[in-house]
Amino acid sequence: MHELAITVIGPDRTGIVADVAEALAGIGANLDDSTMTRLRGHFAMTLICTGPSADEVRAALETLTADGKLLATVRAVQPETDAAVRGEPFLVSVHGADRLGIVAAVTRVVAGVGGNITDLTSRLTGPLYVIVAEVDLDPAHADELAEQLAVAAAELGVDVTLRRAESEIL
Template identity: 75%
Template sequence: MHELAITVIGPDRPGIVADVAEALAEAGANLTDSTMTRLRGHFAMTLICNGPSADEAAHSLEQIGLVTTVHEISPESADAAAGEPYLVSVHGADRLGIVAAVTRVVAAAGGNITDLTTRLTGPLYVLVAEVDLPAGSADTLAEQLAVAGAELGVDVTLRRAESELL
């Protein structure tokens, strides 16, 4: 069995998720992880699937008329350290370099960004990132993020992520 990383991008329309899921199921690919979103009129999705070869999956996706990529990947290492879960949020006027500056501070502290979303709504720019931090690094990172936020003219907060019930 192959593990595949798949991306799909195209103009948004009803039925994209169903079309992709059906094409993958017909090819024998089991969708294990995914993220999907609408970005200014375009639909983007990233999927991890188990199943057929990359060529078989790519062939099945050709029929849906979207831009797709399919790559075989190695399974995730079971011994990968997760760290402590935190949320970084940024609110303020839009300006060039917000994502670069904030994510560089997180990376310099040894943090791993596991999910990141940004939105521009009128003049307000919002960034929300889920991060895994090394044990005991949150207080120092919060101070460094506050400095970066002041330089950018935005509010940056770091808080421990709440456990989610599935």
């Protein structure tokens, strides 16, 4: 069994997820982890699969990429050796006027207190910029993170909130 990281990007269209999933299932590749999204008319997918070799997966995806509209990459990765969560789940939310550097500033503050971002989504909706990030964080650092996020928020002119994630939300 091989563990593979696969990315697929290109213009969004109906059926991409089904096409990729069917191609992978057809050769016995099991989707262990995946994230898929639409970004301003473009589709992006990242998968971790186990199963056949990287060459077999590339060949299976060739029919989907032959017209040049989709780009697929496949590479072997090492299995995760330490899957232990290093903290508890928290959510960081950011809302405000769009400006350069918001993601960089907020994520640097999170990293500075040892928080590990496990998922992050950002979206520009008209003039409003929104970020929602899931963070694994040692609860002992939650107050420190909240204080530092407040400082960053004031500098950026945005609203930032930090709260424990409810298990049913995740």
